[in-house]
Amino acid sequence: SYLGIDAGGTLVKFAFYHKGILTFHKIPSAHMSAAAAWITEQFSGAQLCVTGGKSKLLQSYLGREMQEMVEFEATCSGAAYLLKEQGTNESSYVLTNVGTGTSIHFVQGEEHSRVGGTGVGGGTLMGLSYLLTGHSDYRQIMSLSREGDRANIDLKVSHIYEGAEPPIPGELTASNFGRVLQGSDSSRDADKLACVVGLVGETVTTMSVLAAGKCGVATVVYIGSSFVDNDLLREIVLRYTVLRGAQPIVLANGEFSGAIGALRSV
Template sequence: MNIGIDAGGTLVKAAYMHNHSLKFKRFPISRLGDAASWINGFEKAKICMTGGKAALLKSMINYKVAEMVEFEATCDGVRYLLAKNDGSEKSYILTNVGTGTSIHHIDHNKQQRLGGTGVGGGTIMGLSQLLTGLTDYEAIVSLAAKGVRDRIDLKVSHIYEGAEPPLPGDITASNFGNILPQGSTDPLTKEDRLASVIGLVGETVAVVSVLAAGHYGVSSIIYIGSSFVRNDPLKEVVESYTKLGGASPVFPEHGEYSGAIGALLSL
């Protein structure tokens, strides 16, 4: 069995071939021992690992393990997924919204890491916990889908009340900037707080990606990372802000497994 592993800050992702089809598996980093037992349970295995927790996981594995640089593995995995989905993109911005966010410029076979932002999936988890006490990813996302951001986030239209704004009125002028002046007695719901957390993260990653796309003269932005898994609220914010910035967002299926796929392909 050939297995590619991406052991990240929050989740361990695995990709492997079974009966000629690509399969995936995921473990929370808090259950690293389970990931190790799963790998050690194979009779024969060829393994390549990538990601920040690869060295730690490697120390728990009975097999010889190859290692690969994370950014190369991720970019190779993305190329594979795009080709599989008949994607025509050859030059694009790749934004990986994992625990944190990493931004790359891919031009055919060359990749360059442009930078990143600490605002990412970990921010969704951390700020959501601080503001609502919730710690479960699925619960956070499903409540966020029901929230309304108007009483928390300040929109351009709030500032230009009654006047013609120079920007689309729906754009956020200040994330969380509408809280102080309102003085309402009507308490903010968990749903509203969570929607605003996701808005903050989605807008931030989309805006930095759009700026990178403009700088490099590319129109496609490929978004990957487990932060998009079953997370329509985040996808919607990222999609609308990317389009507003004049670029085209792409969310490849299984994009969160790109690093694991890249590691698998190297075997």
């Protein structure tokens, strides 16, 4: 049997075929010995291929070496596979991976290149949320963020123009967290969390849309575990990408792209 592994900064992702069906699994990178134990139990005789920043660490826990793949190669290959499987025949697009950090690639058929990235990503979601509210459980943070209201924390373009006709859409955020010291009290934990998601979503979207413009493509494909159980991030990214004039796709199971790419190379 075969196993593709993406050992990332936060989560180790696995992709494999079970009874002919592409199947996924994940274990937190903080529990690397558990990840190694799972591999040994479930895939002792399997052919393995690993990618991601924690590849070497995982191999040291496993006590054996395995085939390795360059991370960006694996991510782009896996994402292309998922796109095709999900019925999209897009071949040129910007691929934005919102993992612990965010990486942006230009994909053109079989070719791909990294166009940039930002430290604002899923790790920022977790870290800022904790600093602002004390919450540290991913699912809890994301479900709370859904009940939040950004109106008293984020400054919109329309707030600045107050009734006047703004030169850009009034719905755009002029300043994330920019309204905090401008009067209105407020800010429940849910509001703060919604604004953290807004900051991350709008930052990665803005960079992606600029990259799409530079690369001459209209489509941005978003992947990464930051979209898992995170309706608010998904909504913000979809809406903001359209508002900025590009066409978004948030790929289902996109967080397993790297693991799928690794699986496909063994």
